[in-house]
Amino acid sequence: MESLSGLVHMGGYGGYVWPAYGISIAVLLAVLAASIMAARRSEAELDLLQRSRREKRGGQTEIPE
Amino acid sequence: MHRFANPARFLRLAKVILPYSSGTAVLSLCLGLWFALAASPADYQQGDSVRIMYVHVPAAWMGMFCYVAMAAFSAMALIWKHPLADLLAKATAPVGAAFTFLCLVTGSLWGKPMWGTWWAWDARLTSMLILLFLYLGYMALIDAFDDPERGHKAAAILALVGAVNVPVIKWSVDWWNTLHQPASVVKMGGPAIDSSMLIPLLLMALGFKAYWVSILILRGRAEIAAQKIRVIRMAQIHAASRGE
Numbered sequence: 001m002e003s004l005s006g007l008v009h010m011g012g013y014g015g016y017v018w019p020a021y022g023i024s025i026a027v028l029l030a031v032l033a034a035s036i037m038a039a040r041r042s043e044a045e046l047d048l049l050q051r052s053r054r055e056k057r058g059g060q061t062e063i064p065e
Numbered sequence: 066m067h068r069f070a071n072p073a074r075f076l077r078l079a080k081v082i083l084p085y086s087s088g089t090a091v092l093s094l095c096l097g098l099w100f101a102l103a104a105s106p107a108d109y110q111q112g113d114s115v116r117i118m119y120v121h122v123p124a125a126w127m128g129m130f131c132y133v134a135m136a137a138f139s140a141m142a143l144i145w146k147h148p149l150a151d152l153l154a155k156a157t158a159p160v161g162a163a164f165t166f167l168c169l170v171t172g173s174l175w176g177k178p179m180w181g182t183w184w185a186w187d188a189r190l191t192s193m194l195i196l197l198f199l200y201l202g203y204m205a206l207i208d209a210f211d212d213p214e215r216g217h218k219a220a221a222i223l224a225l226v227g228a229v230n231v232p233v234i235k236w237s238v239d240w241w242n243t244l245h246q247p248a249s250v251v252k253m254g255g256p257a258i259d260s261s262m263l264i265p266l267l268l269m270a271l272g273f274k275a276y277w278v279s280i281l282i283l284r285g286r287a288e289i290a291a292q293k294i295r296v297i298r299m300a301q302i303h304a305a306s307r308g309e
Contacts, residue, residue, distance in 0.1 A: 020175070024124070027166065
C-alpha cells in the first residue's frame with residue numbers, strides 16, 4: 001500500500017473492506033461503552049446504598065462480601 | 066476452583082488484571098490493524114478483499130470461543146453452584162453475540178465480491194447464524210424471570226444444549242459441501258497461509274481475546290454490584306415487614 005488513495009481504494013474493494021472494519025470497530029466500542037457504563041452505574045448505586053445503611057445504623061452493619 | 070469463585074477475590078484479581086488486559090487489547094489491535102490494512106500483502110487471487118479476513122476469522126474464533134466459555138461457566142454454575150460462574154456466563158454472552166454478528170456481517174461483505182452473493186444457506190453460514198440466535202435466546206431468557214436464580218438456571222441449560230452447535234460449526238465445512246472454504250489456519254499439519262498473513266491474523270485474535278477479558282471484568286463487576294444491591298434491598302424489605 002503506497003499511497004493514501006491506494007489505501008482508500010483497496011484495489012477496488014474499498015467498498016467492502018472499509019465497511020467491514022468500520023462496523024467492527026463501532027460494535028466493539030459500543031459493547032465496551034455499555035460495559036463501562038453498567039459497571040459504573042451498579043457500583044455507584046451500591047456505594048450509595050451501603051453508605052446510607054451505614055449512616056442509619058451507625059456504621060455497624062456491613063454487608064459481608 | 067472454589068477459591069477463585071469468591072466475588073471478593075474476583076474483584077481483587079480483576080483490579081490487577083484489567084490494566085494489563087486492556088493494554089494488551091489496545092496494543093495488539095493497533096498493531097494488528099496496521100498489519101491488516103497496510104503492512105500485509107494483497108492476495109494473488111482475492112486482491113485487497115483478503116484484508117476482511119483479519120477481522121472475519123478472529124471474530125469467528127471468538128464467537129465460538131465465547132460460546133464454549135459460556136457453556137463451561139454454565140456447567141460450573143449448574144453442577145458446583147459457583148456463585149461467580151453464572152455471572153461470568155452472563156457477562157460473556159454479549160461479547161460472543163457481538164463477535165458472531167461481526168463474523169456474519171464481515172463474511173457477507175467478503176462473500177459479495179468473492180462468491181457473488183451476500184448470503185448462502187450453506188452449512189457453515191447457517192450454523193453460525195444459529196449461534197447468534199443461541200446467544201440472543203440466552204440473553205433474553207436469563208432476564209425473563211422475576212427470580213434471577215430461575216433465569217440463570219434456565220439460561221444455563223439452554224447454553225449447554227446449544228453447545229452441540231459448536232462442533233457442527235467447526236466441521237460443517239468438512240461434513241457438507243459448502244460454499245465456505247475449509248479451515249486453513251487451525252488444521253492438521255499446521256497453517257496453510259503465509260506468515261505475512263498469519264501475523265495480523267494472530268495479532269487481531271490476541272487483541273480480541275484481551276478485549277473479552279476486559280469486558281468480562283467490567284461486566285462481572287457490574288453483576289456483582291447488582292447482586293449485592295439485590296441482597297441489601299431484600300434485607301430492607303424484610304426489615305420493613307417486621308416493622309423496624
